[in-house]
Amino acid sequence: MTNPNLPIACLGVCSWSLRPTDGAALVSSLQRIGLPKVQLALGPVLERPEAFGDVLVRLKDAGIGVASGMLESVGEDYSTLETIKATGGVRPDAHWPATRDRAERVADLAGTHGIELVTLHAGFIPHAASDPVRSVVLDRLRTLADVFAERNVRVGLETGQESATTLLEALHALDHPSVGVNFDPANMILYDMGDPVEAIRMLADQVVQVHAKDAIKTSEPGTWGAEVPLGRGEVDWDAFIAEVHSIGRPIDVVIEREAGEDRETDILVAKRRLRGS
Numbered sequence: 001m002t003n004p005n006l007p008i009a010c011l012g013v014c015s016w017s018l019r020p021t022d023g024a025a026l027v028s029s030l031q032r033i034g035l036p037k038v039q040l041a042l043g044p045v046l047e048r049p050e051a052f053g054d055v056l057v058r059l060k061d062a063g064i065g066v067a068s069g070m071l072e073s074v075g076e077d078y079s080t081l082e083t084i085k086a087t088g089g090v091r092p093d094a095h096w097p098a099t100r101d102r103a104e105r106v107a108d109l110a111g112t113h114g115i116e117l118v119t120l121h122a123g124f125i126p127h128a129a130s131d132p133v134r135s136v137v138l139d140r141l142r143t144l145a146d147v148f149a150e151r152n153v154r155v156g157l158e159t160g161q162e163s164a165t166t167l168l169e170a171l172h173a174l175d176h177p178s179v180g181v182n183f184d185p186a187n188m189i190l191y192d193m194g195d196p197v198e199a200i201r202m203l204a205d206q207v208v209q210v211h212a213k214d215a216i217k218t219s220e221p222g223t224w225g226a227e228v229p230l231g232r233g234e235v236d237w238d239a240f241i242a243e244v245h246s247i248g249r250p251i252d253v254v255i256e257r258e259a260g261e262d263r264e265t266d267i268l269v270a271k272r273r274l275r276g277s
Contacts, residue, residue, distance in 0.1 A: 006274050012037030012067040012254040013267055023055030027062050033267055037067040039254045042106045056113050067252040068117040071106045074098040089123020090140040103144050111151025119156035119182040127166045138174050149178040156180050156208045160187020164199035171206055180208035185235045186215035190225040197239045204247050213256040227259040230270035
């Protein structure tokens with residue numbers, strides 16, 4: 001059983017895990033699950049105002065806090081490892097202008113509503129520091145970090161698409177006070193990028209939020225692993241939550257479930273598991 005001392009106050013869930021059709025549906029799901037916080041996908045608030053334009057008001061009225069926002073880069077295709085490597089994050093030249101424009105609008109929204117953290121995927125950061133693509137990615141991340149910092153919003157780069165060593169090197173090279181890590185242990189397994197417990201220990205000083213998600217490693221190199229309900233995968237949750245506690249700062253742990261048809265049930269199982277009950 002995991003550490004029973006993980007307080008409910010630090011637990012939340014990703015809005016997209018619940019696949020809401022509108023703001024009212026999202027709030028209803030959150031109330032059924034009984035979690036006090038949500039990580040909110042901000043793109044739909046801007047781009048689908050007829051469905052999500054009132055979601056922040058609805059969340060406030062329901063007493064549900066926004067742990068953070070999420071920025072999805074334009075044109076991301078998660079069909080295969082190769083497609084996401086080509087299209088993910090800020091790396092593709094073709095989508096960079098549109099991603100930057102979306103980031104400006106998301107930053108305005110977050111700043112206006114006091115959302116202090118927005119997470120995103122950087123895209124595959126090359127492992128070799130000498131790779132010219134790494135400097136391109138870092139320059140673009142620095143641009144986005146500045147955009148958000150101007151609105152008093154921090155940026156969290158989600159783990160998984162590179163090793164912890166590469167991400168740590170990139171963060172040191174970026175050297176931006178507003179950039180941290182949104183640590184997702186399952187992504188480390190899905191992308192076959194190392195042991196999550198060892199990785200969070202290495203990145204602990206940079207962690208600003210944690211995704212609670214589980215996965216099984218692929219048996220075929222170059223293909224996806226499989227996301228599974230929390231507790232059925234390869235994440236050692238006892239050791240992982242112990243590392244979260246050892247960070248020594250308040251860290252929101254946000255449940256993410258991106259597979260399966262009974263999401264609310266899976267999230268409730270994760271909630272009980274993380275609380276040790």
